[in-house]
Amino acid sequence: MAAPLILAALAVTPIVLAGRGGVDLSVGPLLGFINVTLVKWLVENDYASPIMVIAYVVAAGVLYQIVIAAIIIYVRVAPIIVTLSGYLFLSGINLVVLDRPSGVAPDWMLDWGSGISILSPVFYGLIIMIGFWIFFSRTVFYQQIVLTGANERMAFANGVNIAGARFGAHIVAGVFTAAAALAYTALIGSGDPTQGNTYTLSAITALVLGGTSLAGGTGGGLGSILGAINIYLITYVLSTYNFGTVSGFVTQLSTGAILVLSLLVNSLMNRRQ
Template identity: 30%
Template sequence: MEKDIKRLLFKYKSLIGLILLCVVISFVTPRFLTVANILNVFTQVSVNAIIAVGMCFVILTGGIDLSVGSILAITGAVAATLVKSNTNVLVTIIVVLIIGGLIGLFNGFLVSKGKIQAFIVTLASMTIFRGVTYVYTNGTPISGLGSNFTFIGNGKLMGMPVPVILIVIVVLVAWYVLTQTRYGRYVYAVGGNEDSARLSGINTDKIKTLVYVIVGATSALSGIVVTSRIGSASPNAGSGFELDAIAAVVLGGTSLAGGEGSVIGTIIGAMIIGVLNNGLNLMNVSPFYQLIVKGFVILLAVILDKKNK
């Protein structure tokens, strides 16, 4: 009985951690549990959560993607350019998502067919596309975007912020793919044991390539949200976002070794980071100390994951 309780607690450790964190912060600062602040947390979390969903696919296969921040930056810059040239917003979104997917395809091809470690490939891509962004923008922000576009990052539908609605859509689609489709089962199989998956007839190269296409597309969508929210595309946008995305996936219980984890857990992990940041801001804690706290929280999650193995 005791073992069953411990197993249950460990299974839902991320959710329990999020609830406890919310309770503690609400006692420390009463401004936390207000409708306006909760919606603000969800909106702030949106960018990291969308990227983290794509990152979850990659990590489930035992890979990693360090280029998501650079993909966000270049796609955001392209989106701003298209909007300024009076391109239809829907067409802009489609074009930008395709560009993000193609960059992911580039990464995935090198990882799966080139047999190069994902860390090395995406580290190189991170540098390459950050440089491309600086060249494309000449190192200056692209501003003056129309209200139709900025509505994506700042507008509301039926009282809900548009970025929050986007999170729900992305999570539902990702959850369905991972839990209800053959491809989702293959993603877990490749992460669990790639050699066994290959011997079972699974096209492991195709599975691994597609997860990078997915994270490229989610990074591009986040690029649209960020650019829309601030009404400007900065060449520095997305710096460090890869670390927050990986942290959200790990905090959500996904194993860095692959084969174990979920999209729902990833969203809970993103919420933990968002709530922690929001709570520390409300308590006027210095951003420098916030980094230290966030680092220890991530380290604790990894240690707990290790103890469960």
């Protein structure tokens, strides 16, 4: 159940690592966009073969991120503003595509989320993606992203391909967002134009909780995974108490509080070192 959150947190990680205060605020709406367009455009038109679907979601995620990266690098607008407008744009578009939760996921996906056993296809998918992350984090390419994020001026002056690293970080983010969207679609079995947005904040919270600095250059995917699992567990524990109608609010309250607190702790620790 925590799969979409873990994947979304991993999606934000390379962009934050690449520095410049870049945080992808649009990760949630992008997830939602892939979810609703998958349900609306592909399934309803019977283009629902697994290959077709996977090709589509990855292409959508990657293309969007390439556009965002190009604006950040060449127009030199602060990344946070760019992704903020992306958030606004996509959350509007999502509602245009699908005005309320409806539709069905591709047939072959339907039984994925319904299984009670932990060993569902979503779980295997998650393991594959985490494997991919571990591979990615050992590549020289990942190192170039971290170098760029840790000190962009140093990296530039020493001939690191910073534009390439930044584009790459966004592309990887696009792939992980696509995976998160697939997992999300499998879990809810339909399309939902608004729920995706909530992933922005929880993914960032997971990342910060995992010890990645929003200033870039330090941290990593493992922390984000643990952070996401933590948030999921907190939510889960909270939901076992019977808060009745307010349980959703308790979640909101705790997510917000955890985010602010972990930011504070992070900054205090950085200052002490």
